[in-house]
Amino acid sequence: MKASRIKITVEYDGADFVGWQAQNNGPSIQTALEVAIRSFSGEEQRVTGAGRTDAGVHALGQVAHFDLAMGIEPRKIVSALNAHLRELSISVLSAEKVPGDFSARFMATQRHYLYRILNREAPPAIERGRVWHVARPLEVPEMHEAAQLLVGKHDFTTFRSSQCQAKSPVKTLDKFDVVTRGEEIWFSLSARSFLHHQVRSMVGSLKLVGQGKWTVVNLKDSLKACDRKALGFNAPPHGLYLSRVDY
Amino acid sequence: MKASRIKITVEYDGADFVGWQAQNNGPSIQTALEVAIRSFSGEEQRVTGAGRTDAGVHALGQVAHFDLAMGIEPRKIVSALNAHLRELSISVLSAEKVPGDFSARFMATQRHYLYRILNREAPPAIERGRVWHVARPLEVPEMHEAAQLLVGKHDFTTFRSSQCQAKSPVKTLDKFDVVTRGEEIWFSLSARSFLHHQVRSMVGSLKLVGQGKWTVVNLKDSLKACDRKALGFNAPPHGLYLSRVDY
Numbered sequence: 001m002k003a004s005r006i007k008i009t010v011e012y013d014g015a016d017f018v019g020w021q022a023q024n025n026g027p028s029i030q031t032a033l034e035v036a037i038r039s040f041s042g043e044e045q046r047v048t049g050a051g052r053t054d055a056g057v058h059a060l061g062q063v064a065h066f067d068l069a070m071g072i073e074p075r076k077i078v079s080a081l082n083a084h085l086r087e088l089s090i091s092v093l094s095a096e097k098v099p100g101d102f103s104a105r106f107m108a109t110q111r112h113y114l115y116r117i118l119n120r121e122a123p124p125a126i127e128r129g130r131v132w133h134v135a136r137p138l139e140v141p142e143m144h145e146a147a148q149l150l151v152g153k154h155d156f157t158t159f160r161s162s163q164c165q166a167k168s169p170v171k172t173l174d175k176f177d178v179v180t181r182g183e184e185i186w187f188s189l190s191a192r193s194f195l196h197h198q199v200r201s202m203v204g205s206l207k208l209v210g211q212g213k214w215t216v217v218n219l220k221d222s223l224k225a226c227d228r229k230a231l232g233f234n235a236p237p238h239g240l241y242l243s244r245v246d247y
Numbered sequence: 248m249k250a251s252r253i254k255i256t257v258e259y260d261g262a263d264f265v266g267w268q269a270q271n272n273g274p275s276i277q278t279a280l281e282v283a284i285r286s287f288s289g290e291e292q293r294v295t296g297a298g299r300t301d302a303g304v305h306a307l308g309q310v311a312h313f314d315l316a317m318g319i320e321p322r323k324i325v326s327a328l329n330a331h332l333r334e335l336s337i338s339v340l341s342a343e344k345v346p347g348d349f350s351a352r353f354m355a356t357q358r359h360y361l362y363r364i365l366n367r368e369a370p371p372a373i374e375r376g377r378v379w380h381v382a383r384p385l386e387v388p389e390m391h392e393a394a395q396l397l398v399g400k401h402d403f404t405t406f407r408s409s410q411c412q413a414k415s416p417v418k419t420l421d422k423f424d425v426v427t428r429g430e431e432i433w434f435s436l437s438a439r440s441f442l443h444h445q446v447r448s449m450v451g452s453l454k455l456v457g458q459g460k461w462t463v464v465n466l467k468d469s470l471k472a473c474d475r476k477a478l479g480f481n482a483p484p485h486g487l488y489l490s491r492v493d494y
Contacts, residue, residue, distance in 0.1 A: 091372035092369060093369045122325065122341075125337055128260065
């Protein structure tokens with residue numbers, strides 16, 4: 001019997017995981033999903049995700065695909081997976097059958113990320129582990145203005161991890177908005193694809209702008225340097241969310 | 248030296264605690280604060296809260312008071328307490344000196360509660376433990392309409408825990424709004440004071456209205472019955488937040 005290709009959308013809290021990708025040093029989201037698939041279907045299937053989120057990074061709408069030989073309605077896949085994921089902070093939001101050549105990774109046209117800073121003196125209790133706590137007030141308009149310098153097609157070498165496996169450091173950033181949301185500051189980014197650590201590197205540098213330690217010109221120079229040593233610093237993973245993937 | 252009375256506002260995630268009040272069966276918010284006060288000041292002080300939240304119930308703005316003999320600026324109290332609460336999901340948002348006869352419990356003029364339902368098929372991953380998950384769609388306008396029957400001065404015996412210690416079951420509910428917030432439904436309630444389990448009992452009964460199992464008339468009859476047996480059921484604690492207290 002010919003297998004069906006299934007596309008799923010997944011929400012997770014990254015705190016308990018070594019990241020999306022299966023690794024030897026602890027539990028991954030990918031492995032948790034593969035175990036859940038095996039548990040309800042008996043099938044050993046590989047799950048491929050749109051974005052390989054790092055340890056501690058969350059997802060509101062990660063997209064992944066896998067094949068399934070058994071005949072089963074997509075909405076029953078959702079409840080079967082969630083039943084087996086009950087003890088974990090992973091939830092399958094939806095499932096649908098897609099053509100056999102669909103790839104969650106290679107066919108994504110836009111990836112959307114959200115980064116949340118809690119900008120108040122007191123540390124988070126309710127949102128502990130889900131926001132980056134910055135106690136000193138940050139200037140949001142300055143950060144938004146600086147972020148616009150990063151929008152467009154650039155060599156993002158400065159904002160790229162040394163472990164990044166992308167062929168080229170040139171990427172096109174389509175959107176980078178910085179807005180106040182109550183006590184939080186939300187950074188919303190969209191691009192076809194991102195370099196490894198790109199979002200966290202850019203948010204870390206923008207924070208310096210928000211503190212007044214960097215000017216907009218400093219950020220521009222940092223981008224132009226095309227040198228990792230010109231980076232401000234990386235924002236921590238637990239404020240970052242893969243919020244949506246478009247196809 | 249005369250002690251100062253200190254008023255603090257506190258945020259906490261109730262998941263790890265047996266509730267606000269010190270008990271023998273596990274860690275409480277009250278005890279955690281008393282331990283933190285002792286740790287930085289060396290003083291054994293009793294902390295009194297505005298609302299004795301149950302196990303699992305959260306607070307965005309619980310208010311409490313305590314006395315302190317040592318002379319210390321209020322904003323240093325905030326950082327000292329938070330330094331000692333670092334490992335716990337408790338955060339002190341603010342502190343101020345108040346007159347010696349101030350009582351967080353007895354001088355509150357309004358208590359505001361929020362109840363959050365996540366109303367979607369998939370269980371929560373990010374908001375796990377911070378919302379009540381209801382998979383089937385609920386009718387929000389019907390719930391809001393029914394909630395208005397509970398606003399005003401009533402005998403709330405139906406919505407009162409058998410362990411409630413209040414002298415009278417008659418309370419005045421000033422506000423009960425039910426609105427959609429993305430995938431969530433938010434119930435916002437305000438009153439000078441509430442009976443034990445009153446919010447959870449009312450939300451549990453409104454959920455039956457939202458499901459179409461109860462009509463608005465059923466809810467009215469339930470209130471009029473003044474009988475705990477006429478209750479729909481209690482909503483679980485982990486969707487409930489003490490959001491603000493006014494003086």
